[in-house]
Amino acid sequence: MRLERLASVSRHSRLDLNEIVKELENNHLGNLDEEIRRLMPEPVNQQMVGDQDDLNEYRSALVGGDPGEVIVDQGLLEIKVSEFSVRWNGPHTPVVRPINTATVDCHDKTMEQILKEVRRLIQRKCKNRKSKYRTCKYCQESNTPEWIIEDVFDGIVCHSCAEQHEGIVF
Ligand SMILES: [Zn+2]
Numbered sequence: 001m002r003l004e005r006l007a008s009v010s011r012h013s014r015l016d017l018n019e020i021v022k023e024l025e026n027n028h029l030g031n032l033d034e035e036i037r038r039l040m041p042e043p044v045n046q047q048m049v050g051d052q053d054d055l056n057e058y059r060s061a062l063v064g065g066d067p068g069e070v071i072v073d074q075g076l077l078e079i080k081v082s083e084f085s086v087r088w089n090g091p092h093t094p095v096v097r098p099i100n101t102a103t104v105d106c107h108d109k110t111m112e113q114i115l116k117e118v119r120r121l122i123q124r125k126c127k128n129r130k131s132k133y134r135t136c137k138y139c140q141e142s143n144t145p146e147w148i149i150e151d152v153f154d155g156i157v158c159h160s161c162a163e164q165h166e167g168i169v170f
């Protein structure tokens with residue numbers, strides 16, 4: 001595949017090795033990004049994740065699903081796949097927080113090998129995330145963990161029903 005690409009590049013431009021290498025890299029990464037997006041639950045959006053006050057953590061990443069299920073950080077040498085979660089920084093400030101992060105090392109691997117590992121991790125993280133959804137006893141809706149209250153009332157109550165039926169003010 002690389003050789004074919006190389007041949008087509010050299011046909012179209014003068015033989016400049018740096019340019020060819022750059023072209024190959026861009027093409028490789030471009031495809032990888034596209035393929036990874038295809039493996040994620042829709043919609044897939046590039047968005048800021050992590051705590052804004054923690055610059056080691058705050059960054060742009062791919063988020064898949066609505067509500068979110070999985071977060072992918074695509075680096076040059078490794079790809080990180082995390083389960084989506086939300087932490088409340090105050091009652092009205094949800095912060096997207098990647099948890100249970102697993103890393104795919106891209107060294108010496110073909111695109112197929114990388115994608116196979118990424119696919120497996122994405123499926124696992126989505127499954128973990130969805131296993132935490134709970135049905136509210138009032139509205140019977142399935143809710144994500146950040147929208148349920150589990151241990152305070154008799155049974156599981158979502159935030160809006162907690163306001164409506166239990167007199168909680170968020
Ligand atoms: Zn409810």
